[in-house]
Amino acid sequence: MVASIVELLLMLVEKMCVIVVVAYLITRTTYFEEILEKKFTLKNRAILILIFGLVSIFGTYAGIEIFGAIANIRDLGPMIAGLIGGPVIGVGAGLIGGVHRYFLGGFTGVPCSIATVLAGLFGGIIYLARKGKFIGVPGAVLFAALEESFHMVFALLIAKPYSEVLMIVKETSIPMIFSNSLGMLIFAFIIANLIKERETAEERDQYFDELERKRHELQIARDIQQSFLPDAIPHLKGFELAALNLPAREVGGDFYDFIPLPEDEIGLTIADVSGKGVPAALFMALSRTIVRANATRNTRVADVIRDANRLITAYSKSSMFVTLFYARLDENEKTLTYVNAGHNPPVLFKEDNRDLILLKAKGIALGAIEDIELEERTIKLEEGDMVIFYTDGVTEAINGKEEQFGEERLFKLIRENHTVSAQDMIEKIKNEVLSFCGDAPQFDDITLMVLKAK
Numbered sequence: 515m516v517a518s519i520v521e522l523l524l525m526l527v528e529k530m531c532v533i534v535v536v537a538y539l540i541t542r543t544t545y546f547e548e549i550l551e552k553k554f555t556l557k558n559r560a561i562l563i564l565i566f567g568l569v570s571i572f573g574t575y576a577g578i579e580i581f582g583a584i585a586n587i588r589d590l591g592p593m594i595a596g597l598i599g600g601p602v603i604g605v606g607a608g609l610i611g612g613v614h615r616y617f618l619g620g621f622t623g624v625p626c627s628i629a630t631v632l633a634g635l636f637g638g639i640i641y642l643a644r645k646g647k648f649i650g651v652p653g654a655v656l657f658a659a660l661e662e663s664f665h666m667v668f669a670l671l672i673a674k675p676y677s678e679v680l681m682i683v684k685e686t687s688i689p690m691i692f693s694n695s696l697g698m699l700i701f702a703f704i705i706a707n708l709i710k711e712r713e714t715a716e717e718r719d720q721y722f723d724e725l726e727r728k729r730h731e732l733q734i735a736r737d738i739q740q741s742f743l744p745d746a747i748p749h750l751k752g753f754e755l756a757a758l759n760l761p762a763r764e765v766g767g768d769f770y771d772f773i774p775l776p777e778d779e780i781g782l783t784i785a786d787v788s789g790k791g792v793p794a795a796l797f798m799a800l801s802r803t804i805v806r807a808n809a810t811r812n813t814r815v816a817d818v819i820r821d822a823n824r825l826i827t828a829y830s831k832s833s834m835f836v837t838l839f840y841a842r843l844d845e846n847e848k849t850l851t852y853v854n855a856g857h858n859p860p861v862l863f864k865e866d867n868r869d870l871i872l873l874k875a876k877g878i879a880l881g882a883i884e885d886i887e888l889e890e891r892t893i894k895l896e897e898g899d900m901v902i903f904y905t906d907g908v909t910e911a912i913n914g915k916e917e918q919f920g921e922e923r924l925f926k927l928i929r930e931n932h933t934v935s936a937q938d939m940i941e942k943i944k945n946e947v948l949s950f951c952g953d954a955p956q957f958d959d960i961t962l963m964v965l966k967a968k
Contacts, residue, residue, distance in 0.1 A: 563606030570611025596637020608634030658698035767794030865898025907958035
């Protein structure tokens with residue numbers, strides 16, 4: 515008895531293996547994918563009807579004898595066809611399987627043939643009810659079990675003689691329901707995975723499309739932001755000037771500016787907006803515009819930044835702020851008058867005594883409060899003196915060991931290279947910082963400006 519049961523189970527597994535292969539091959543065809551995408555054509559409908567009709571015929575011949583009765587899986591093809599393609603494909607496949615069964619004869623031929631056609635029709639009705647959305651694995655298995663139960667009842671109602679039909683139904687109902695449900699489970703599982711794969715691929719494609727769109731927009735934003743920076747270094751009488759901006763991302767919050775002023779004077783600005791990315795870039799554009807507009811209208815350096823702060827504070831709704839160093843260079847007098855609004859103090863290298871002086875002055879960042887006090891200072895620049903303006907992206911650059919570049923490395927670099935030109939000093943600092951960081955990603959924007967008296 516045990517050997518007989520094992521043999522029957524092995525036969526069932528053998529038939530199911532065929533179903534697995536058939537299911538996989540069908541679901542990987544172009545026509546099947548078109549049906550899933552609801553791109554119906556006469557050709558793909560005809561091909562799917564033929565394929566699932568042949569599956570139905572195979573189901574008739576692949577019957578498994580269990581307890582003296584044949585449990586077939588003829589209805590499986592039409593059921594699947596209806597669930598994934600609608601009534602036309604479902605009924606079409608059912609007609610192929612049903613007509614084949616009818617010509618095999620037997621007193622159950624008519625009800626079994628009709629039940630096979632109805633299996634495709636019911637699957638199609640479910641397709642319409644769910645607006646083309648696949649019913650899922652549990653729903654598909656339940657549908658198969660109910661359809662085969664209906665098949666048994668329908669045979670009892672139509673076929674004659676009743677006593678013989680009843681005997682066959684008693685012997686085959688459980689094997690029929692089980693085998694068709696198992697076949698449906700395999701088909702539905704493969705289909706559900708295919709749909710999930712397609713959805714995942716579609717989501718991935720949408721994600722990459724959106725990512726590419728954002729990259730393109732950020733590149734445009736970068737180009738726009740770079741246009742805010744001076745496109746050329748002004749030629750100064752008795753001075754060399756150089757500058758560099760390396761955003762940590764496509765766009766950043768650092769900026770520098772050269773503001774033309776009357777009477778051989780020029781405004782020099784370096785600033786660092788809190789935060790990174792697009793918000794910082796927008797705040798940077800606002801701050802730069804306001805500072806530049808105020809610089810052309812005010813004569814006192816402190817007034818320029820004090821008035822700019824009031825406007826920045828009024829327009830700022832995001833709690834962002836900007837640290838800023840602003841100076842007015844008099845080319846004739848060789849003086850630099852400046853204020854420091856919470857920014858890293860620029861480094862002044864004095865050629866005569868090799869001293870390093872930090873250009874500190876009392877002041878706080880712009881955008882924090884409406885009224886601020888700023889200390890205005892003036893220094894005299896002699897031949898060979900060099901002023902290095904920088905943002906914290908230089909000194910706070912981090913290497914793979916989580917070490918910061920720091921002020922000491924910067925000061926040492928300045929002392930060792932004070933004889934070079936302004937542009938060469940920019941290059942040396944940049945290269946030293948990037949070499950120090952190695953493969954570590956750039957954490958913050960790097961901005962430099964160097965002024966050297968000749």
